Each structure stands twice: as structure tokens, then as C-alpha cells.
Amino acid sequence: MRFRLGKARQKRMDYFIERLVDGLTLGVICAVLAISYAIVSGVRRSLIFVNTAFYLTAIAIVLAVFSGAAASGFNPIEALSAGLALISAFVTCAIAAGAATEFLPAGIKSSLRPQSLMISIGALFTAAGILQFASRLHLPQYLVPAFAPRVMLVVPGIIRSEFPSVQPVVITTGAAAIGAIIFLFRHGSFGRKQRAVAQDPHVAELLGINVERMISIAIISASMAAALSGWMAIVVSPATGIGDALLLAVGSFLGAVLGGLRSLPKAAAGGFAVGVGKAFWSGYFGPDYAWPAILAVLVFVLILSRPVPGAVVAGGEA
Amino acid sequence: MWRSMPFLLVAAGSALLPSAAPASMVPAAVVLIFIIAGTAASLQFGWAGLPDFSIAAWFFAGGWGTAATMQVLPLPFWACVALSAAAITIVAVAITSPLLRLRSETFAMVTLAIAVIIPAIVSHQTFFTVRTVTVSAATLAETYDVLIAIVLLAGALAVLLERSPLGLALRAGEDRILCGSIGLNIRRSKLLVVAMSASTAATAGCMLPALQVNTNSAFAGFDTIAAILAIAMIAGRRSSAAVMAALIIAGIPQFVPALSDYRLLLAGAAIFTCAAWRVFSPNRGGNTPIDSLKLTQMMEAGAE
Numbered sequence: 001m002r003f004r005l006g007k008a009r010q011k012r013m014d015y016f017i018e019r020l021v022d023g024l025t026l027g028v029i030c031a032v033l034a035i036s037y038a039i040v041s042g043v044r045r046s047l048i049f050v051n052t053a054f055y056l057t058a059i060a061i062v063l064a065v066f067s068g069a070a071a072s073g074f075n076p077i078e079a080l081s082a083g084l085a086l087i088s089a090f091v092t093c094a095i096a097a098g099a100a101t102e103f104l105p106a107g108i109k110s111s112l113r114p115q116s117l118m119i120s121i122g123a124l125f126t127a128a129g130i131l132q133f134a135s136r137l138h139l140p141q142y143l144v145p146a147f148a149p150r151v152m153l154v155v156p157g158i159i160r161s162e163f164p165s166v167q168p169v170v171i172t173t174g175a176a177a178i179g180a181i182i183f184l185f186r187h188g189s190f191g192r193k194q195r196a197v198a199q200d201p202h203v204a205e206l207l208g209i210n211v212e213r214m215i216s217i218a219i220i221s222a223s224m225a226a227a228l229s230g231w232m233a234i235v236v237s238p239a240t241g242i243g244d245a246l247l248l249a250v251g252s253f254l255g256a257v258l259g260g261l262r263s264l265p266k267a268a269a270g271g272f273a274v275g276v277g278k279a280f281w282s283g284y285f286g287p288d289y290a291w292p293a294i295l296a297v298l299v300f301v302l303i304l305s306r307p308v309p310g311a312v313v314a315g316g317e318a
Numbered sequence: 319m320w321r322s323m324p325f326l327l328v329a330a331g332s333a334l335l336p337s338a339a340p341a342s343m344v345p346a347a348v349v350l351i352f353i354i355a356g357t358a359a360s361l362q363f364g365w366a367g368l369p370d371f372s373i374a375a376w377f378f379a380g381g382w383g384t385a386a387t388m389q390v391l392p393l394p395f396w397a398c399v400a401l402s403a404a405a406i407t408i409v410a411v412a413i414t415s416p417l418l419r420l421r422s423e424t425f426a427m428v429t430l431a432i433a434v435i436i437p438a439i440v441s442h443q444t445f446f447t448v449r450t451v452t453v454s455a456a457t458l459a460e461t462y463d464v465l466i467a468i469v470l471l472a473g474a475l476a477v478l479l480e481r482s483p484l485g486l487a488l489r490a491g492e493d494r495i496l497c498g499s500i501g502l503n504i505r506r507s508k509l510l511v512v513a514m515s516a517s518t519a520a521t522a523g524c525m526l527p528a529l530q531v532n533t534n535s536a537f538a539g540f541d542t543i544a545a546i547l548a549i550a551m552i553a554g555r556r557s558s559a560a561v562m563a564a565l566i567i568a569g570i571p572q573f574v575p576a577l578s579d580y581r582l583l584l585a586g587a588a589i590f591t592c593a594a595w596r597v598f599s600p601n602r603g604g605n606t607p608i609d610s611l612k613l614t615q616m617m618e619a620g621a622e
Contacts, residue, residue, distance in 0.1 A: 246434055247431065
């Protein structure tokens, strides 16, 4: 005898599965971004805004590449233009991160000085300006998700859900990236040196580790993770604007803080939970108040669970 | 005296402007509003060391709150401004107070979320639609004069803060051990600055309905957040620099509309230039450390 759900229950189940796939997709995007925040905060906490700037720049680059591909007649969802956009975002962010760590030593490498925060926030505004400019390329008219091929998950009599084919690609890519980053930073000589620098740079220097080089590598790695996150965000939702992108970044950061910035897996788990929560709220209660609700919960939990007496009060760094 | 000079010059120039170029009164009023909001933000960033993005939310909420109050209550414009500014100050203090526990980066991110979310909620909500307020030309001229007065008051507040015991306490707040040793409650001082800044920024925002803007969407974007924060960062503890920064960041897009689409890039470039200036000439910040003996003497002198 075959098990079969009623029509209404099957509809609810289909809807739940679709939201679950949405949640996994957004969760992976947030998790990759949260990991990039955790890497940066391990070496230079004041650079989190620079990392957000890399994420916004990546979104702008991906928008520009997709628009260029669409204008020249390619179908922008095709693997070629998607790959080209990802490589462009990686290269741009890596060069920008390298330049930032190399050419601004006095400002950007001193986490306690206000100049560092100024440069960091200045980078954020500049990246937002670039994204604002890229958003005017009117990509959404070329890249409407409804035109993207859709895949169907069918279990006869139980599930018949449909979702865009880019979602499984994003989930797989994001999960692979998270696994690779965690493996790289936890195992082997590189991971050990990186953790030593994050824990105590002075002792690491005494042990013969090139601290400045490790910091640069960490910032470049974080920028590339942020670029990947930006690429995934645009592939899934081409109409992402500055407001949405910033809310996703803030949500990922707060998720990482709640999960634990000192541990990459915990930070990723925090970011993932934020993404899943946002997707389910949007699905069941509507998208308008999804980010306010999620961020309100995060801030409330953050204040209650992690009191850091005298942190800001004492001048910025604890 | 020279520190208050830019405020005096701007006030004098603004007073002469309506007779010289009546058409430029509204753009000039917007620039004055940004000078007030930027000065308020610079109090927080420069003196309390708080990278508070939410000041833009209180600025926006001021405009919306005044228009909403005018729609609901049969009160004159100025009563609505006072009510709205007071309510927003209370909300701002209530929200920011628990956030002071957080690390500065987390504080900045949370306030960035507040700055993005509050305008987004107000713009999307359908429970209560606020119409664009219609005010008479006399009220607009009156508002312009009041704005000039508020610019002078904000300048006086910023200059006086530097010499007040509160300013000294805030300077000492950079050193936690020093504060502990002389029994300073630096959290209370910072909260006071938050209240002052929020009320000033909200008051600046409350003037927006008089300029006939749509308070549901005008000044709700990230451009406004960037402009106010950029002014605050460039100014730091030099409130006089807030005037110059506001003239560049808010004035250029107002008087050269072709550049209004590049406000974010303008804000970013201005911050970078200022940061580079400070990095390559570190003694120009004026943030010299303060020793405990000098602080105690100055506090006693201030109390007397």
C-alpha cells in the first residue's frame, strides 16, 4: 500500500520544502560571510567594515559582469558568465585586500586608532557607492529569476516542490567553501600559524612566524570568502540592493558574534541560523519585516547573553 | 572663539542668502539641517568614541514623526516639532543604552542595522500613511530662521562641551583605569552625549516637513546615513570642521544636482582624504592623552 498525503497537507509540505531550500541557500550565503567576519576579527577586529566593503564590491562586480554578458547576448545564468563573474569578484577583492594591507600600514593595521575605523567605514561607503552605480546598470531586467531553469523534487504522493536550479548550485558551492576554509584554518602548518597569530601575535612573532604576512593572507582569504558570498547573493537574487545587501551583512555578522567569532565553525553556524531564520520568516510571515524581526531577536539575545561591561565605554577595544 | 567661527560665518551667510537668491532657500535649508545633524553625530563619534549609525535613523524619524503628529493632533507645527523630538530622544536613549555594553564594532554594526531598518519599516508599513505636509511660505521662512538659530546653538553646544566637565570626563573615558581611579561613571557621560546628539539630530529631522518633502521616503536611503557619518568622522572632536564637511558632502549634491547620484562616493572619498591627512600627520587630531592629575584639577575647576 502506497503512502499518500492529502491534497492540502501535500501543498503545505511542498511549501515547507521550498522554504527549506530557500533557507539552506540563504543560510549558506550568510555562513560564508560570517566565516569571513570570523577570519578578519581574528587578526584585525576593526576591519569588519572593510570586509563588508569587499562583499558590496563583489556584488557590484558580479552585477557589472552579468550586465555586460547580458548586453553582449549571453544568457547570464550560463556557467560561463557566472564563472567569469566569480573570478572577477575574487580577483578584485583579493587585489583590494592586498593593497589595503600593503599600502595603508599606519591606518589600517592599528586596530586601536580612530583612523583605522575611519578608513574602514570610508571603504564601506565607497563600496556602497560603487554598488549604487552598478545597480543602475538595470541588471534585473536581464536576469529575472523566473526565467532561470527550475528543478523539481518529486516523491510520488508526498512532495512535488519546484525551485530555481541555481539554489542547489549555491548550496553545494557554499558548503564546499565552508568545509575548505575550516579545513585550511584548522589543519596543517598554515592553520596552526594563523591560529597562533590570532591568539597572540607577539608570541607568534617570537616563534618566528611572519605575523604581517599571516595577517595579510587572512584578510585576503576573508575578502575572497566575502566575494563568494556576494556572488551567491546575486546569483540567487539579482535584484539585491544596498539595503538588502547591508542587512544580510549585518545579520551575518551578528550571527557570527552570537555563534562565536573565535571559532570558524561556530561563526558559520551562527550565520547559517540567521539565514535559515530569515528565509522561514519571509516564507510564513511575509518578507517586509523579516530582517527587522531577525535582527531584533539577534540584538536582544546579544545584549542578554554577552554583556561585555565597559567595552565601548572604555574606548572601543576590550 | 575661532572654533565657533565657521558656525557664525555659515549663520551670517545663510541669513543673507534668501534676499540674494530666494530660489536657493530650500537647498540651503537642507545643508543647514545636515550641519546640525553632522554636528550632533560628531559629538558622539568625536567625544564619546561611539561609531553610531543610528543617528541617521533618529534624523529620519524626526521628519516622519513631525508629519505624523501634525496629521493626528490638531497642533501647530512647532508644538509637533517639540513633541516629536522629545519622543524620539526618549526612544533613542532607551535603545542605545543597552547597546553601550557591546564592543565598538558590534555596536557600530547594530546601529547600522537600526539605521537601515527604521526607515525601511516606516517606508513599507501600510498601517498609517503620512501625507506630505503643506506649510505656508511664512512657515518656511520661519523654519529657515529657526534653522540658523539651531545651527548657532549646535555650534555653541559643541564648543562648550569641549570646555565642560563632561568633555573632560569623555576625554578621560579613553583610559578605563584612569576613570576607575578617580571614580568617573563614563557610561553615564556617554549616555548623556547620546541623548544630546539624538535630540539635536531629531530636531534637525523635524524641520524636514516644512521643506515639503515626502517624509515617508525622503532621506531614508543609505546616502543619508553615509552623509551624516562622514561629516561626523571628518569633524571628529573639531566641531568647526563639521560645518566645512557638511558644506562639501551635503552642499555639493544640493547645489549641483548632477552629482547627487554620487553622494556615497563623495562621502567615502572625503573620509579617505581626511583619514590619510590624519595618518600622515598624527599630531593634527588634537587627541592628546590627558593625565589623571591634570584631569582632576580641570574637573575641580569645572565644578567650581
